[in-house]
Amino acid sequence: MTDRRTTLKLVIAAAAAMPALRARANYRDNLEPGASEPGDVRRFEPTIHGYGPDPDLIKAYEKGAFWPLTMNAGQRQLAAALCDLIIPADEHSPSASAVGAVDFIDEWISAPYPKQREDRDTVLNGFVWLDGEARRRFEQPFAKLHEAQQRTICDRICDASRAAADLRGPAQFFAAYRNLTAAGFYTTLAGRKDLQYIGNVALTHFDGAPVELLRKLGLA
Amino acid sequence: MPFVTASSQRGPYDVIIVGSGAGSGQAAYTLCMEGVRVLMLEAGRRYTPATESPMFQTPDMAPLGGADTPDKNKGFYDATVDGGWDVPGQPYVSVPDQWGGHFTWWRARMLGGRTNHWGRISLRNGPYDFKPHTRDGLGFDWPITYDDVAPYYDKVELLVGVYGGDTSLENTPAGPGDTLLPPPKPIVSDHLLMKRAPRLGIPVLPGRRAVLTRAQDHRTIPGRLHPGNQRAQKILAEAMKKRSPCLWATPCGRGCAVAANYQSTTVHIPPALATGNLDIITDAMVYEVTMGKNGRANGVRFVDAKTGKHEHVTGRAVVLGASAYETVRILLNSKSGPFPNGLANSSGLVGRYILDTVGSSVSAQIPLLESLPPLNDDAADGLQVYVPWWLYKENLSHKLPFPRGYHIEYGGGRQMPSAGTFAGLEWLTGGSYGKKFKEDARRYYGSFVYYDGRGAMVPNDKSYVEIDPKVKDKFGIPVLRIHWQWGDYEQRQAVHMQQTFGELAEAMGGRVTSPIVTDPLRAVAPGGYMIHEVGGTIMGADARSSVTNRWSQTWDVPNLFVADGGVFPYNADKNPTLTIMALSWRMSDHILERMRRRDI
Ligand SMILES: Cc1cc2nc3c(=O)[nH]c(=O)nc-3n(C[C@H](O)[C@H](O)[C@H](O)COP(=O)(O)OP(=O)(O)OC[C@H]3O[C@@H](n4cnc5c(N)ncnc54)[C@H](O)[C@@H]3O)c2cc1C
Ligand code: SF4
Numbered sequence: 124m125t126d127r128r129t130t131l132k133l134v135i136a137a138a139a140a141m142p143a144l145r146a147r148a149n150y151r152d153n154l155e156p157g158a159s160e161p162g163d164v165r166r167f168e169p170t171i172h173g174y175g176p177d178p179d180l181i182k183a184y185e186k187g188a189f190w191p192l193t194m195n196a197g198q199r200q201l202a203a204a205l206c207d208l209i210i211p212a213d214e215h216s217p218s219a220s221a222v223g224a225v226d227f228i229d230e231w232i233s234a235p236y237p238k239q240r241e242d243r244d245t246v247l248n249g250f251v252w253l254d255g256e257a258r259r260r261f262e263q264p265f266a267k268l269h270e271a272q273q274r275t276i277c278d279r280i281c282d283a284s285r286a287a288a289d290l291r292g293p294a295q296f297f298a299a300y301r302n303l304t305a306a307g308f309y310t311t312l313a314g315r316k317d318l319q320y321i322g323n324v325a326l327t328h329f330d331g332a333p334v335e336l337l338r339k340l341g342l343a
Numbered sequence: 344m345p346f347v348t349a350s351s352q353r354g355p356y357d358v359i360i361v362g363s364g365a366g367s368g369q370a371a372y373t374l375c376m377e378g379v380r381v382l383m384l385e386a387g388r389r390y391t392p393a394t395e396s397p398m399f400q401t402p403d404m405a406p407l408g409g410a411d412t413p414d415k416n417k418g419f420y421d422a423t424v425d426g427g428w429d430v431p432g433q434p435y436v437s438v439p440d441q442w443g444g445h446f447t448w449w450r451a452r453m454l455g456g457r458t459n460h461w462g463r464i465s466l467r468n469g470p471y472d473f474k475p476h477t478r479d480g481l482g483f484d485w486p487i488t489y490d491d492v493a494p495y496y497d498k499v500e501l502l503v504g505v506y507g508g509d510t511s512l513e514n515t516p517a518g519p520g521d522t523l524l525p526p527p528k529p530i531v532s533d534h535l536l537m538k539r540a541p542r543l544g545i546p547v548l549p550g551r552r553a554v555l556t557r558a559q560d561h562r563t564i565p566g567r568l569h570p571g572n573q574r575a576q577k578i579l580a581e582a583m584k585k586r587s588p589c590l591w592a593t594p595c596g597r598g599c600a601v602a603a604n605y606q607s608t609t610v611h612i613p614p615a616l617a618t619g620n621l622d623i624i625t626d627a628m629v630y631e632v633t634m635g636k637n638g639r640a641n642g643v644r645f646v647d648a649k650t651g652k653h654e655h656v657t658g659r660a661v662v663l664g665a666s667a668y669e670t671v672r673i674l675l676n677s678k679s680g681p682f683p684n685g686l687a688n689s690s691g692l693v694g695r696y697i698l699d700t701v702g703s704s705v706s707a708q709i710p711l712l713e714s715l716p717p718l719n720d721d722a723a724d725g726l727q728v729y730v731p732w733w734l735y736k737e738n739l740s741h742k743l744p745f746p747r748g749y750h751i752e753y754g755g756g757r758q759m760p761s762a763g764t765f766a767g768l769e770w771l772t773g774g775s776y777g778k779k780f781k782e783d784a785r786r787y788y789g790s791f792v793y794y795d796g797r798g799a800m801v802p803n804d805k806s807y808v809e810i811d812p813k814v815k816d817k818f819g820i821p822v823l824r825i826h827w828q829w830g831d832y833e834q835r836q837a838v839h840m841q842q843t844f845g846e847l848a849e850a851m852g853g854r855v856t857s858p859i860v861t862d863p864l865r866a867v868a869p870g871g872y873m874i875h876e877v878g879g880t881i882m883g884a885d886a887r888s889s890v891t892n893r894w895s896q897t898w899d900v901p902n903l904f905v906a907d908g909g910v911f912p913y914n915a916d917k918n919p920t921l922t923i924m925a926l927s928w929r930m931s932d933h934i935l936e937r938m939r940r941r942d943i
Contacts, residue, residue, distance in 0.1 A: 176414050178419070186406075211778060236414075305780075
């Protein structure tokens, strides 16, 4: 079996690939590009060199431990502004940038792997579009805008299924960036607390579903 | 020091075992406990779960939040090291299937093989699964029955520790009562399935996985497994005491430092080493079985992966357990005068009838599971419940367009958030961002479930492996070329899975996260995805129609045995590993008997 986390991740990652269509890619769409006509013989061999197939799994890593981060100061400002527009501080938890989401995204788009290289293009091109749009409409870079101004821009691209045809690219960028911001935020302790996640602690016994809750849900 | 090298080995050895996964681990255990001197050769590095398992590490401590990459295909913290969908310097060749897709071959290269990270789902084959041809005229029967294997299922379950529930459902057997440990208590999403699936006539049973839900009974089990062998009993009792029950936390796929689940490296190899009868050479890539003048195997040749040196080790018998297709590769690369087409291949069937499992998945979002209070849903890392195949009669009466069944692996709950947990929620949130997004995340967190279908595959002529005439790996060893096709039955079965999962989602008041796939070509996962490789050295009733006999002994070479899934002439829906171990134990008992008779 694939374990439950992997499966959920796979399913969700596939869904994320086409957020606009709400369609999980089926198996044939998941095939690597290059899979081709019958009769074509293909060799499988890895070509990418990242942290390698046998990294130390015990130690904790700083962002950028395996490959240099790439965002410049301006990009980081924009990255932080957008992170916090997507996940702002509220009464439950801090904002995404306050818990390192910018570093997370920088590390992500700096990684040598194909998926991350693709996201790198999406994110950096999206940054250019976003700042261009901010300057065109409000004569300021995006990071300098008020939240209301930022929202005027992002409301048009926050849902790819509703975005105008000429905004499809920016909308895809926004979807990808929201995925990355959520990944950066909810994989931290602050994110887990926000969700009231209480698992991953050693227990002497496991009780399963509480009976009162089952009763309330009509499942007892 | 039982970890030796070619120069420090302490031969002579009775048995050379290739590989160290489920099949080889079991063989080493059984043989060493009975006093047989074993040398195990493992292509990958030494691996120590007690110190290397990143059990409680959180995603923020890993690069990319622990996401999977081409280097670590199941995520940064997965126990697999040096292996996966690709192994550097060790390519294989794949001929595309009927749609231009490829068989993908997951390979382990580490001590313990795939058992370090496998899903631990441990289902027994039932009586029908050993006699499929008799039942519906398709494929091949095994030359053995369920009753032949049942005592070995009992033994393996007692040794490794498997939780589960007793059942009297058709073709879904359990042992005599006390071989299984208690199953974990169901979580909320399990209760929903348990309540609603029966409305569709679909049964739900306790899951079965190789996890210790309580400490093993080290007082009685050793005596039952090794009657009359005081020394083995003592060693096993000590080994069992060292295993902790499950901590009800941490993903099993990262490995279990406290040995609460089954890994060859925590359950089979330690007691085998404690006997003093086991030596292990790691980084030993075996490529050839060598033959003596008497028509018997006398050892194997390997490349030392670290130095590139070629070595030869000898023994009275050879057991291959390099994983099904890799074992085929070794046999086909072992050409000699009497065996121009590869060793043990007089039937021409070495490499033929390779099998995987039919896979198809759907996930669903369930409004009833939204905004639940904080819950610890970890259990023993999944499969508290599952759905066994329930339409055996419909198979038989041809009411279904496919002849064999599948089971459903089900899961959900408030799992530790990972890099993908909140990706792609637009279809639910309308593209929210800001405070609303955080509220949406809280609302939808834990409201997803998945259904993974795992189905039987009927063997076919178009799925086979052979040696590629040109390509070699970095050691200079010729590599495999894999041919793969799903048959119509498998494709139709996958469509049935999709439709069933859609119905289940509806019965649970939910919505599927993607359209149900009804195109047969697209419903079935590509070959290899389920990582249940079996077949290629299939066992059968005679030397013309099979490679191995009922004892997993090759017909052509009496002291050459296969301990991995290669011997499966049929892959039922049941995940293969428990059966691999049971057959390996049975094979090892047979080797012992022959050694006592001085046949070997
Ligand atoms: C993600 C995942 C989840 C799984 N979940 C389940 C599950 O829930 N239930 C289930 O039943 N099965 C599951 N499986 C399958 C299970 O892991 C295998 O069936 C099982 O490990 C097979 O055991 P084996 O001994 O045949 O092979 P392996 O465990 O693969 O061991 C073979 C060993 O041989 C070594 N080797 C290979 N070639 C050579 C060579 N030339 N010379 C020397 N050594 C060599 C390898 O390095 C490896 O260590 C899963 C597999 C994966 C990858
Ligand atoms: S869930 Fe239990 S068996 Fe699995 S790794 Fe954690 S402690 Fe070990």
